[in-house]
Amino acid sequence: SFKYFGGVPKKVLFDNMKTVTDGREQGVVKWNQRFSEFASYYGFIPKVCRPYRAQTKGKVERAIQYIMDHFYVGTSFESIEELNFLLHRWLDQVANRKPNATTGIPPQERWAEEQLKPLPLKDYDTSYLSYRKVHWDGSFSYKGEQWLLSAEYAGKEILVKERLNGDIRLYFRGEEISHVDQQKKVISFAEK
Template structure:
């Protein structure tokens, strides 16, 4: 048992404290080729003793270090002690895990890309308040960085940001590491990640394996977190801009001319120089469609509603269900049975119908008038 605890990463002092034996005894057991099957242990009874194997499994194997959560779990199993003794017992394990998982993780070329968001906060652009977010992707081997500011962290923006990062890097890595984003995974069942269906399709389309950090182990994506802090400290602070487009233009110029040319603190080599060794997988010929998807029922008068507005189609679609695809640039396309039937931003007729409906005319009266003309 002592060797097993040592191999899991516990220090000699922590093992001695946990088992109530001398450190010399622990050291002897660890280094002895044939350790005795039994050892003398100080008699020490605790209400927590029956639950320690369960707690060790939850901490060392499942990565759970939330004392409130573990307290609730063992209470369900019959524990009648207090929280203090539990927290004291957990402390050496928590310290051991912290030391273990802050070891720097180095990757091979093309092996991994780390991704994360930063909530920048509210800014005023063209007289309007918007919530600004920063998306950052970092290649694990070269430390090559891509970043872009957006006004949303939803799944559609995440996928579009990933596409642009792949294009910027000139290819696709084998794995992409995420935080526990709801846009990537729907949660976990008994420790197994339940991937979001649309995001899983996106990952399959580009041929990368998605990975999410295990709970309480955010250090595994430390490269991208350091990149975020670097961008915020050395680019964003003090930068003036009038639009998001201008901000991103300045950001991408800075990435090309400064951030990716400066020697990395760990490797000592500029990311652009190491980038040539990445050997990323080629991009597909066509981009994945990151549009917002929404199904709408066309009423019998040919109208349908979308985002609080009414639109009109020809009578042949009355009573049918159509698919609305809205791109991130605002373009809206309508589909019926897989075929595009209208493009709202270019169909002047449809736009005119919508304007008349907004002014108070009924959809049917507008449609009848158009048919007579």
């Protein structure tokens, strides 16, 4: 979203989902650690909807429902890249030109008022992270499949980083030790 808008707003409103918050302690939000790092990286102040306050939660949910009803239904795509392309085109040509029900002004006319902060030079790494213990024979389990590494990693813990596009990279002590193209899972036992 930040790339689409060309910058980062001062504050961003989120629903109370597990990827954002780990709950509340005495009414104070406990931020999910990974999300907190993400917010710090981009330099915005995260806000969450107050529990049992339909007014703020509705603002978040109405936008999602509008996208589901007016864009997603009947749209087909084969990759996340194609989905993003189609969504951005729809936003530019349809959604952001439609006057807002409250203000009467289309969103594209209000962006200049937002005074967005510039984006960092490098995107935040949103890869899914998972630590795995390598067995005595160099194998480890990931997503229900057995994978094989060199026996030199037996008994050691590795980091599996999976990107949204399915690209998987394996790390040991911060150094990349393997790269797996999901289109060619050459080391999966499950497919033999």
